[in-house]
Amino acid sequence: MKVKVIYCSHTGNTAQLAQAIADGLPAAAVPRELAAGFTDEENEIDEDELIFAGFWVDKGGCPEEMTELLRGIHHRKVALFATAGFGQDAAYFARIEQKVRALLPVDNRYMGAFFCQGKMQISVRQRYEEIQKRNPEDLKIKQSIENFDLASTHPDDQDLDHAKKFAAEVYLAALNK
Template sequence: MKTSIVYSSKTGNTRQLADAIAAALPESDILYIGTPCEVALAADRLFIGFWTDKGSCNSEIADFLKTVKNKQVFLFGTAGFGGDAAYFDKVLHAAKKHLDGSNTLLGSYMCQGRMPQSVRDRYVKMKASPLPIPNVDMLIENFDRAATHPDTEDLQKLKDAVAQL
C-alpha cells in the first residue's frame, strides 16, 4: 500500500510530526512527503497534517482535504494554544468536516506546538496596556509551556499511533 505524507507547517512543528510519521513507516511504502499537491493523491493512504488556524486546520489543508476521495486518511496537527485533549478533539472535528465522506478515517493525532516569539511579545504588550485583557497571564503561561513542543514524548506518541495502523 502506497502512502503519502502531506502537511502544511508554518513554524516547523507539523513538519516535525510528518518526519516522525515517515520514520515510523517502511521507506518503500512512501510515495510522497511534502506540501499539498496532486501527486500525493496517487497513494492509497494519506497522512495529512496541519497547523491550527481559528480552531480548525489551516486553509491550505482544508482545500486539499476537499480533493481527497476514496482514501484511507490519518489526520495530524499541532496547536499553539492548549495542551488539552478536549480542545484537540474540537480542532480535529472541525478539520474532519473538510474531508469527503468517501474516505475512511484511520485515526488522528494532535499535540501542542511552539509559537513564534512575536506572539508572546504581543501578549506582554497586552498585559502592559491600560486596559489589559482578561486571562492574559494564562496566555503567557500557555506560550511558555508550548515552547518545548512537539517534544520527544509527543513524537513517540504519534509513532505509536502510526504503528497501530
C-alpha cells in the same frame, strides 16, 4: 500498501511531526510539503491507499491549502496529524479534529488523528506582554503567557515518539480494514 505523508508547516513544528510519522511507518514514506496552489496530479494522491495529512492549527481549523487537499481526496484511508499553539485540553484538539475531519468526503475511511502542541513565535509572547502591561490583572492574558511557555518546548521527544506509535498503529489498522 502505498502511503503518503503530506503536510503544511509554517514554522517547522508540523514538519517535525511529519518526519516522526514517516519514521513510524514500516513502509518507506518521504514526507511531502503541501504547496499552496497544488493540483491533485502534482501531489499524486491517487496512487496512495493511506494518507497521513498534517497541518498547523490556523484560527481553530486547518490552513486553506489543507482544506482544498482534504476536500479533494476520495476512496482513501486518511489519518490526520497536527500541531497547535493551544491544547493543554484534549477537548480543544477534539473540536479541531471534528471540524477538519468534516472536510473529508464521506467515501473515505477515517483512521484517526494525532495532535500535540507546537511552539509559537516570540512575537506572540511580546504581544501578550504588551497587553499585560496595560492590564496587569487580566487573568486571560496571564493564562495565555503560561500557555505560550508550555508550548515553547513542543513538539518534544515524547510527542515525536507518540506520533511514531500513532503512525505504526494506523498502518496496521489500515492493513486490516
